Amino acid sequence: MALQRAVYRPRDAAHTVLHQVIAEHLEVFLRAVAEAGDGAGLPQFVEREFREFLTCSVFEHGVARWPEPARTERERRCRSAGD
Secondary structure, eight states: OOOOOOOOOOOOGGGSHHHHHHHHHHHHHHHHHHHHTTSOOSOHHHHHHHHHHHHTTOGGGOOOOOOOOOOOHHHHHHHHHHO
16 A cells, blocks of 8 residues: 655635734724724734735745844854764
8 A cells, every 4th residue: 555645735814714814804803803902903013914924925024034044153153063
């Protein structure tokens, strides 16, 4: 019996019901939250996460770039010595 090879399927968040609901109602929701409270609205990180979700898997907004993790001074010295 042959093993089936896994097929990569990128996420397509832009075509989900959740994405459509947030896209259609985000501005109204943010206004309602600000009006219901003290006018401050949601914390900035929450609003930022909603807005970033709307650009998720939309190629026109670019692709993810993963920065190289920060290294300790010792790791930097060892790496440069070995190069």
